[in-house]
Amino acid sequence: xxxxxxxxxxxxxxxxxxxxxxYAAFLLAGLAFLLVxxxxxxxxxxxxxxxxxxxxCAFNLLLGYTGLLSFGHAAFFGGAAYFTAHAxxxxxxxxxxxxxxxxxxxxxxxxxxxxxxxxxxxxYFAMITLALSQMFYFFCLQAQFTRGEDGIQxxxxxxxxxxxxxxxxxxxxxxxxxxxxxxxxxxxxFVNSPFGxxxxxxxxxxxxxxxxxxxxxxxxxxxxVMSAALAGLAGAVKSLVFQFATLTDVTWxxxxxxxxxxxxxxxxxxxxxxxxxxxxxxxxxxxxTSEFPVTIITGVVFMVCVLVFRRGIIGEFxxxxxxxxxxxxxxx
Amino acid sequence: xxxxxxxxxxxxxxxxxxxLINGSFYALLSLGLAVIFGLLRVINFAHGAQYMLGAxxxxxxxxxxGINYWLALVVAPLIVGLLGALIERTMLSRLYKLDPLYxxxxxxxxxLAIEGTFRYLYGAAGQPYSVPVALSGGxxxxxxxxxxxxxxxxxxxxxxxxGTWLLIEKTKLGSYLRAATENPVLVQAFGVNVPMLLTLxxxxxxxxxxxxxxxxxxxxxxxxxxGTNLIxxxxxxxxxxxxxxxxxxxxxxxxxxxxxxxxxxFYPEASNIVxxxxxxxxxxxxxxxxxxxxA
Amino acid sequence: MKPLLQVSGLNAWYGESHVLHGVxxxxxxxxxxxxxxxxxxxxxxxxxxxxxxxxxxxxxILFDGRDMMDVPLHHTAHAxxxxxxxxxxxxxxxxxxxxxxxxxxxxxxxxxxxxxxELFPNLLERRTSPGTKLSGGEQQxxxxxRILRTGVRLLILDxxxxxxxxxxxxxxxxxxxxxxxxxxxVLLVEQNFRFASRVADRFYLMEHGQMVADFxxxxxxxxxxxxxxxLGV
Numbered sequence: 095x096x097x098x099x100x101x102x103x104x105x106x107x108x109x110x111x112x113x114x115x116x117y118a119a120f121l122l123a124g125l126a127f128l129l130v131x132x133x134x135x136x137x138x139x140x141x142x143x144x145x146x147x148x149x150x151c152a153f154n155l156l157l158g159y160t161g162l163l164s165f166g167h168a169a170f171f172g173g174a175a176y177f178t179a180h181a182x183x184x185x186x187x188x189x190x191x192x193x194x195x196x197x198x199x200x201x202x203x204x205x206x207x208x209x210x211x212x213x214x215x216x217x218y219f220a221m222i223t224l225a226l227s228q229m230f231y232f233f234c235l236q237a238q239f240t241r242g243e244d245g246i247q248x249x250x251x252x253x254x255x256x257x258x259x260x261x262x263x264x265x266x267x268x269x270x271x272x273x274x275x276x277x278x279x280x281x282x283x284f285v286n287s288p289f290g291x292x293x294x295x296x297x298x299x300x301x302x303x304x305x306x307x308x309x310x311x312x313x314x315x316x317x318x319v320m321s322a323a324l325a326g327l328a329g330a331v332k333s334l335v336f337q338f339a340t341l342t343d344v345t346w347x348x349x350x351x352x353x354x355x356x357x358x359x360x361x362x363x364x365x366x367x368x369x370x371x372x373x374x375x376x377x378x379x380x381x382x383t384s385e386f387p388v389t390i391i392t393g394v395v396f397m398v399c400v401l402v403f404r405r406g407i408i409g410e411f412x413x414x415x416x417x418x419x420x421x422x423x424x425x426x
Numbered sequence: 427x428x429x430x431x432x433x434x435x436x437x438x439x440x441x442x443x444x445x446l447i448n449g450s451f452y453a454l455l456s457l458g459l460a461v462i463f464g465l466l467r468v469i470n471f472a473h474g475a476q477y478m479l480g481a482x483x484x485x486x487x488x489x490x491x492g493i494n495y496w497l498a499l500v501v502a503p504l505i506v507g508l509l510g511a512l513i514e515r516t517m518l519s520r521l522y523k524l525d526p527l528y529x530x531x532x533x534x535x536x537x538l539a540i541e542g543t544f545r546y547l548y549g550a551a552g553q554p555y556s557v558p559v560a561l562s563g564g565x566x567x568x569x570x571x572x573x574x575x576x577x578x579x580x581x582x583x584x585x586x587x588x589g590t591w592l593l594i595e596k597t598k599l600g601s602y603l604r605a606a607t608e609n610p611v612l613v614q615a616f617g618v619n620v621p622m623l624l625t626l627x628x629x630x631x632x633x634x635x636x637x638x639x640x641x642x643x644x645x646x647x648x649x650x651x652x653g654t655n656l657i658x659x660x661x662x663x664x665x666x667x668x669x670x671x672x673x674x675x676x677x678x679x680x681x682x683x684x685x686x687x688x689x690x691x692f693y694p695e696a697s698n699i700v701x702x703x704x705x706x707x708x709x710x711x712x713x714x715x716x717x718x719x720x721a
Numbered sequence: 722m723k724p725l726l727q728v729s730g731l732n733a734w735y736g737e738s739h740v741l742h743g744v745x746x747x748x749x750x751x752x753x754x755x756x757x758x759x760x761x762x763x764x765x766x767x768x769x770x771x772x773x774x775x776x777x778x779x780x781x782i783l784f785d786g787r788d789m790m791d792v793p794l795h796h797t798a799h800a801x802x803x804x805x806x807x808x809x810x811x812x813x814x815x816x817x818x819x820x821x822x823x824x825x826x827x828x829x830x831x832x833x834x835x836x837x838x839e840l841f842p843n844l845l846e847r848r849t850s851p852g853t854k855l856s857g858g859e860q861q862x863x864x865x866x867r868i869l870r871t872g873v874r875l876l877i878l879d880x881x882x883x884x885x886x887x888x889x890x891x892x893x894x895x896x897x898x899x900x901x902x903x904x905x906x907v908l909l910v911e912q913n914f915r916f917a918s919r920v921a922d923r924f925y926l927m928e929h930g931q932m933v934a935d936f937x938x939x940x941x942x943x944x945x946x947x948x949x950x951x952l953g954v
Contacts, residue, residue, distance in 0.1 A: 163527045210706050213713040217469050217526050218665060222709065225662040228655075229702035236695060346658060350534060357531065389542030396535025400528050401517060598822070604814040605823055612810040615772055616824035617798030617871070 116420050121365075128271055137267045138335070143375045144274040145332040150355040150367030151281055152324030157353075158362030159285055160317040161297035163220045165349050166207065166227025167325050170200040172343030173230060174326030175333035179246040180239050182334070189252045189260055193273075193330040200326020201319050203230070208318035212311050224346060231344045245340030249333055266335065273331050277324055282364065284320060293317050325352075347389075354392060357399050360406030369407050431692070438691055439570040445687015446680070447576055447645070450583035451638055453679025455660045456667060457587055458634035460675040461594070463664075464607045465627045468518065468529035473660070474653030475540040476632045479506045480639025481648045482544060485555050495558040495640070502640050503633035510632025514625045522624075537657070544650035552647030579641050586637060587676045594672055603627060662705040668718020678716060722749035724783075725875055725906050726771070731780035733763075733770040740766045742930040743780070748875070753897065753907040755917040758927035759952055764910040765807060767927070768877050771908075772804045773797045784875070799827045803873035807880045809864040811852040818848040821867045831872030840896065841866050858889030865896060876900065878909040882916050894920055914952075926951065 131140055149171055156162050174196035182192040207230075211222040234240045241247075251260035260266045284290050296303045296310050304310050333339045342348065351374065359370025381388050403410065411417045430438050455473060462470045470476075483505055484498035493501060513536065521528050557575045564573045594600040606613045606620050614620040639653075646652055667678030682701050690697040708716065726748040733741040740763050748754050756764045769775045771782055773794045782789040784800055792800060803824070812820055821837065821844065838845040841862050847855060855863060861881055868876060881897075882890045890913065897907060897920045911917040917924070918941055926934035928951065936944055 163530070210709050213709045214665075217463075217530060220527065220530055221469065221661040221665055222705070224658055225665065225702050225705055228658045229699045229706075232698040232702075235698075350538070353531065353534075387542045387546040389538050390546065391542075393535045393538030393540070393542055396538065397517070397532055400532040400535065401520060404524075404528070601815055601819045601823060605812045608812050608814060609810055611774055611794070612804075612806060613823070614794045615774055615798065615804045617795055617827055618823075618825060619795045621795070 124365075125275070132264065132267050137263045139375075139379060141267060141270045141335045142332070143372055144270050145328045145335060146352075146355065146375050147368040147371040148274050148277045148331075149325050149328035149352050150359065150371040151278060151364075152321050152328060153352045154356045154361065154363075154367045155281055155284065155324065156317055156321040157356060158366075159290065159297070160293050160314060162314060162318065163216075163353070164211075164223040164318070164321070165220045165346065165353070166223035166225075166230075167322070167352055168344050168346065168348035169203055169207065169227035169230040170322040170325040171329035171332075171352070172234070172339070172341075172345075172348065173203050174200040174329035175339035175343050176234065176240050176246065178330035179249040179333040179339035182252060183246060183249050184239075187252075188256055189254050189334055192252075193327065193334070196330030196333070197323050197326045200329065201323040204319040204322025204326075205315070208315045208322070212314050212318070224349070227344070227349060228346060231341070231346070234341060234344050240339075240341075243341065245338055246333075247338045249337040249339065251334050251337065260334065270331055270335060273327065277327055278364075281324065285364075289313070289316065350396075351392070354396055354399075356406075357404075358395065358406055360408035360410070360412075361404075363406070363408040363412065366406050366408035373407075433691055436570055441687045441691045442684065443570070443572070443576060443687075444690070445684040446580050447683070448686060449680040449683020450580050451642060451656070451679075452660060452663045452683050453587050453676045454583050454634060454638040454641075455656070456663045456675040456679045457590055457672060458631040458638075459660060459664050460667075460669050460672055461590070461634070462628055462631035463669050464672075465603060465610075466514075466518075466522070466529070466624055467526050468521070468533065468628075469526075469661075470628070470631060471530055471533035471657065472536040472540065473533075473631070473635050474657030475537040476506050476510060476635035476653070477639040477642070477656065478544065478648075478650060478653035479509075479540065480636025481555070481643040481652060482548075482639075482650075483636065484640045484643050485553060485648045488555070495644075499637065499640050503636040506636035506639075507629040507633030511625045511629035514628035518628065519621065519624065537654075541650055541654060548650055550649065550651055552649035552652070555643035555648050557644040575644055579645065583638070583641060586634070590634065591672050591676065659701055662701050666701075666705050666708045666715060668715020670715075671717040674715070674717025722752065724748065725750040725752075725785055726908070727781070727783040728771060729781045731767070731770060731782065732778065733766055733775050734777040735766070735775070736777075740930055741770060741778075744927075744930070744932055746925055746932055746935070748906060748908055750874075750906055751901070751904050752922045753901055753920055754909070754923050754925065755921040756908070756910045756925045756927055757914075757917065757948070757952065762927045763930040764927055765879055766930075768804070768879050768908070768910060772802060772877060774804075798824065798871065798873065801828065801872075801874040803868035803871055803876050805864045805868060805876070805878045805881065807883065809860050811855070811860045811863055813851060813853040815852050816849050817844055817852055817855065817863060820852040820863055821848070821870065824867050824871045826871050828872030828874070830874075832869045834870065837866050837870055840869075840899070858885050858892070861885060861889070861893065862896070865893070869900070875906045875908065878907065880910055880912060882911065882913045890916055914948075 153164070153167050156164055177199040178192040178196035181187040181195045182189060187195070207223060207226045210226060211219050214222060235242060251266060254260050254265070254269060258265050258269070260269060292303065292308055293313055296308065296313055300310055329343060355370035355374050356367045357370070358373060359368065360366025377391070378388060381391070399406070405413060429435065455477060459470055459473055462468060480502045483502035484495065487493035487498050487501060518529065518532065521532055561575045561578050564571050565577070594603055602613065602618055602623055606618070606623055610620050642652065663679055663682050664675065666682060667674045682704065685704065686697055686700055689700040696703070724747045728744055728746045731741055731744040732739070744767055756767065758764050766775060770778050773789065773792060778790070784802060787800060789797065789800065812823070815823065821834070843859055844863055844866060847859070852863065853860070865878070865881065881893055885893070894916060900907060909917070918938065921938055923935070923937050924941070925932045926948070
């Protein structure tokens with residue numbers, strides 16, 4: 095979306111060396127924290143956080159870097175969860191193969207949905223993705239393999255590569271962490287690749303990109319499929335973490351949640367969605383036991399963010415005095 | 427029993443009527459969305475919530491003030507319209523200078539907040555709202571039984587749609603609206619208070635949604651969730667119709683409602699998704715929509 | 722002559738770009754002023770800034786003694802200023818008559834519909850057609866005509882003869898002369914030199930966002946060389 099143009103140009107111009115070092119240090123610190131976190135935080139909670147963080151980062155790939163707002167990402171997240179759950183439970187696949195199936199399924203869904211939705215721009219694109227994912231929701235509601243309202247329960251975690259028992263909490267946690275890091279690396283490489291650069295130029299000035307000969311539709315579709323596949327990765331892993339796949343994961347409310355995470359954390363920043371996901375998941379956890387209606391809070395936070403907090407937590411930090419002094423102004 | 431296409435004619439016409447009724451709601455709601463989008467360039471995600479608010483207002487007016495259906499048809503849209511105007515004036519108008527996606531996200535948040543509030547206060551179950559006495563009962567047409575209220579809904583929503591169309595196409599105020607849709611700055615330069623026009627338009631859209639809600643109350647029960655899934659279908663209707671034309675929104679709404687009804691007869695499993703499928707097909711063949719003018 | 726419009730030190734920006742660098746000009750009541758200048762010097766911006774369409778502005782704009790800087794756009798017409806933009810701004814979704822009736826009447830001194838139809842008979846003929854079905858010249862007439870109904874005192878016109886056939890240009894000249902006789906104050910931007918010299922009382926020459934010369938129509942012959950050089954005409 096347009097306000098990140100300034101930030102985007104920063105990446106091409108090179109970064110302030112101090113920002114790079116600070117940033118790298120910060121990332122390392124984050125990784126170190128995640129490595130030791132299961133010692134003092136519930137592994138299930140952490141794994142949920144990592145899955146949603148990956149989901150949000152995948153979503154941000156589309157919104158922040160390509161400028162496309164998809165209101166139907168739950169279809170990829172939840173769809174992959176169903177595919178993986180089914181493969182692992184009904185066909186006895188090992189977890190890594192089950193996840194691959196989930197990712198492939200999500201990518202396929204992304205290709206079909208993207209192909210139809212790309213026909214229109216902006217607002218229409220958002221509405222179309224919403225409608226298409228709602229269609230997928232109704233399909234999931236009625237299909238046999240999804241078990242409708244019950245969902246697929248008791249999904250076995252199995253043995254990773256037929257060797258590592260994922261029922262051991264620590265094994266599962268480090269597996270999820272590894273997938274998360276790999277996912278982030280994939281996103282980072284993608285954004286900084288030639289393909290990613292062209293996407294950025296399309297977002298900044300689509301007319302110019304077209305006049306330079308780039309088939310804008312193809313690039314957008316490529317970004318869409320990539321984003322869908324990664325969202326699918328998050329969903330597939332989640333189905334193994336929680337050992338079930340349900341309709342909740344393919345609802346438009348879930349699509350709305352990932353948008354909120356990204357908006358709250360900072361659209362167009364690499365780590366923003368991670369923070370946003372962390373905040374939303376923590377908040378949901380905290381409120382789950384209370385009577386408090388989460389939907390109202392979600393709605394109000396959305397409105398407040400859009401009105402006065404559009405840059406999100408990380409975006410505001412980058413633009414703040416401390417952030418600017420650290421050289422983060424044009425950072426991603 | 428007479429058969430048509432291998433189905434008892436009663437069942438066929440019954441479904442067709444349901445399709446026509448659904449179509450009436452699709453038409454009213456997509457009309458409201460189109461009117462708001464035309465001038466404000468905002469997709470009003472809260473439209474479904476405003477529809478729900480209309481139904482609830484009618485219910486609460488009856489429960490607490492003894493205000494009957496007929497008055498509610500006027501009062502509920504007025505209240506919801508005013509609330510909508512207030513939201514536009516204080517918050518939504520700040521977003522016009524931004525990427526239009528922010529408007530969508532804001533109204534999405536608004537929808538969640540409104541629905542969450544009502545869900546919290548009233549739970550998810552639906553509450554009944556009785557059909558007004560004057561419209562109760564039915565008429566035996568020989569080939570089918572027509573509930574009077576259902577017939578009333580079809581007729582009055584058609585009147586409301588045509589009325590709105592006349593307001594926009596044939597009145598002075600409508601000419602301000604149409605002109606401002608094309609070139610808001612110039613219309614302001616002529617001395618027309620365009621910001622006020624925007625507020626009025628949003629209020630009008632919300633009122634239309636609320637009006638549909640009051641109409642819906644005796645048929646579908648009043649539940650906090652009644653607007654949510656409906657609005658997504660209306661989005662699809664709007665994409666099929668194309669947002670440039672008021673008449674297009676109305677016609678498409680009725681058409682898709684009937685299509686849905688017919689699907690229910692011949693292929694019931696697909697009835698939830700047939701509108702989405704049609705949307706996908708239309709997008710592939712004619713991306714601007716059937717009556718679309720702007721891209 | 723009483724100054725109706727007084728502009729001093731007017732600066733304006735389009736986003737980052739500083740377009741007007743201190744424009745000074747005065748328009749007396751009943752005068753017809755033309756702004757001349759090459760493309761891109763800021764002539765249209767000056768008109769739009771005076772009108773209030775361009776809001777990033779600093780300086781002084783006094784209309785009939787009233788400071789217009791803080792007046793919101795939708796009140797400017799009510800103060801008595803009417804605007805005919807370069808692109809004419811005829812609305813496609815309105816009929817000719819709806820276009821004509823659109824700008825609200827701001828003072829009692831405007832023409833009534835009958836008078837306008839007398840002055841522009843072809844608008845009467847085509848009054849139920851969609852506005853944009855008219856030819857370029859007719860659209861220009863419509864754009865001027867609809868302001869005449871409102872009773873504004875100052876008429877601002879941006880390149881009224883651009884792209885029009887000579888016959889229409891002459892017609893517009895006649896209309897402007899009629900307006901002048903009725904006491905209307907007119908400020909216009911014109912590239913068509915000959916047209917401007919036939920209707921205007923005074924000229925401003927603009928260069929790089931500022932006025933660099935100001936002379937009455939009588940001095941035009943002796944200024945021709947300078948103008949040829951500056952305008953490349």
